Amino acid sequence: MKFCLIWFVMVMKMFKNAIIVFIKEMKDILRDKKTFLFGLIIPFLLIPTMLFAIDYSMNFFQGGKDNQVYVAINNKENSFYRFCTAHQNIKFVDTDNPQAALNSGRISAYINIQDNIDDDIINKKNIDIDVEFGTSSLGSMLSASAIGYYKELYLALIQYITDNDYAKNVEELRVLAEDKELNQNLTEIYPYQGSQDIGFNTSSLYFNMLVPMMLILYCCIGSSSTASDLSAGEKERGSLEALLSTGASRTSIIVGKLFATTVMGLISGLCTVLGLSTYLMISSDSQMSQVSVADVLALLATTLFTSMFFAAVNLAIGVYSKSSKEAQTYLMPVSIISLIPTYFTYSMDLNSINLKYLCIPIVNVICIIKEILAGVLNFSHLGIVIAWLIVYIAIAFSLTAHMFKKESVIFRI
Numbered sequence: 001m002k003f004c005l006i007w008f009v010m011v012m013k014m015f016k017n018a019i020i021v022f023i024k025e026m027k028d029i030l031r032d033k034k035t036f037l038f039g040l041i042i043p044f045l046l047i048p049t050m051l052f053a054i055d056y057s058m059n060f061f062q063g064g065k066d067n068q069v070y071v072a073i074n075n076k077e078n079s080f081y082r083f084c085t086a087h088q089n090i091k092f093v094d095t096d097n098p099q100a101a102l103n104s105g106r107i108s109a110y111i112n113i114q115d116n117i118d119d120d121i122i123n124k125k126n127i128d129i130d131v132e133f134g135t136s137s138l139g140s141m142l143s144a145s146a147i148g149y150y151k152e153l154y155l156a157l158i159q160y161i162t163d164n165d166y167a168k169n170v171e172e173l174r175v176l177a178e179d180k181e182l183n184q185n186l187t188e189i190y191p192y193q194g195s196q197d198i199g200f201n202t203s204s205l206y207f208n209m210l211v212p213m214m215l216i217l218y219c220c221i222g223s224s225s226t227a228s229d230l231s232a233g234e235k236e237r238g239s240l241e242a243l244l245s246t247g248a249s250r251t252s253i254i255v256g257k258l259f260a261t262t263v264m265g266l267i268s269g270l271c272t273v274l275g276l277s278t279y280l281m282i283s284s285d286s287q288m289s290q291v292s293v294a295d296v297l298a299l300l301a302t303t304l305f306t307s308m309f310f311a312a313v314n315l316a317i318g319v320y321s322k323s324s325k326e327a328q329t330y331l332m333p334v335s336i337i338s339l340i341p342t343y344f345t346y347s348m349d350l351n352s353i354n355l356k357y358l359c360i361p362i363v364n365v366i367c368i369i370k371e372i373l374a375g376v377l378n379f380s381h382l383g384i385v386i387a388w389l390i391v392y393i394a395i396a397f398s399l400t401a402h403m404f405k406k407e408s409v410i411f412r413i
Helices: 001-031 032-060 079-085 096-103 117-122 139-141 144-164 168-178 180-190 195-198 203-230 234-239 239-242 250-282 292-319 324-337 340-344 355-359 363-374 381-402
Strands: 069-073 091-092 109-113 128-132
Touching: 001 203, 001 250, 032 109, 032 203, 032 250, 069 096, 069 144, 079 091, 079 109, 079 117, 079 128, 079 144, 079 168, 096 109, 096 128, 096 139, 117 144, 117 168, 128 144, 128 250, 144 180, 203 234, 203 250, 203 292, 203 324, 203 340, 203 363, 234 292, 234 324, 234 340, 239 250, 250 292, 292 324, 292 363, 340 363, 355 363, 363 381
Parallel strands: 069 091, 069 109
Antiparallel strands: 109 128
């Protein structure tokens, strides 16, 4: 009992000294208010600015219902061509070299109609419309939604005509295909749904790659400069000796520095989350509205432990480094390496997330962010991820504390 009491007093004294060191470090950080505020504004504005810019770009180029889409066709003597003429935003371009026109962006698609397609329709045979898109033109790829929509609309019209035997011959079929009133009624029954018509959801780019990437990046970057300054920077300024000469233990000092470094990473991460929340509130996308209060709290908890993980890793690198310049040289690859898992997990299906992925650092954070933003958060997954992050934080902190207690490391030249 007496031993437990002594241990408790020692721990409380250590944390008291750590808090003092933390307050001292935060005062030093906040002394340069312009740099501090600028570091908050950038992550806050970057996410919504990027998302709005990409959203506008994709909506502009993907050929919406009211946008003009330029296409070429191999044969104009058919009902599909007549059908397209009833829709003003489809423009046909004559070209002798469709592939060159696709690559140059002159047309968004080349439509290859099978021979005698109208005869096959009258005889109720299967038909095929082949559409080729340009692989080097962003506008061509994003116009696929509008072109796919009109292709499906045409097939629905043909199905309606053949089921009711409204066309007895090819000429009657073509006349019905270009009937504007009939096409207007059809578009009202089957309204344009944007990129969802062909399964290409532009917002998946944001949630599957961009948002996890930016959140992880700023949790790392937000703590890297602080970690460098509070460790290697103090060596250069000569203030580390004065700090070590105080009554605080080295463990207390490194805990205080870890808290200060975590706060800076957390603030950057929270500003990124806040910027994302601003975008979610303004945007009308249905997928974005699925994020609940519980999801936001889970995202904040994930951001906290992710920031502490990067703070512990960055602080370990800073303690080992001889100077701020050397620390920055080591810390830059850390931020780049931390982004690699976002590329590998970009196409990961939420159903494929299992225990293996939840144990790998950074990958587990990305998995949880995917679940949160998809509105299908599994709280057992969240608990596993946080538990593993605590383990990784403890490992990194133990390494930092071990190095900080060695004179050959903290005073190496």
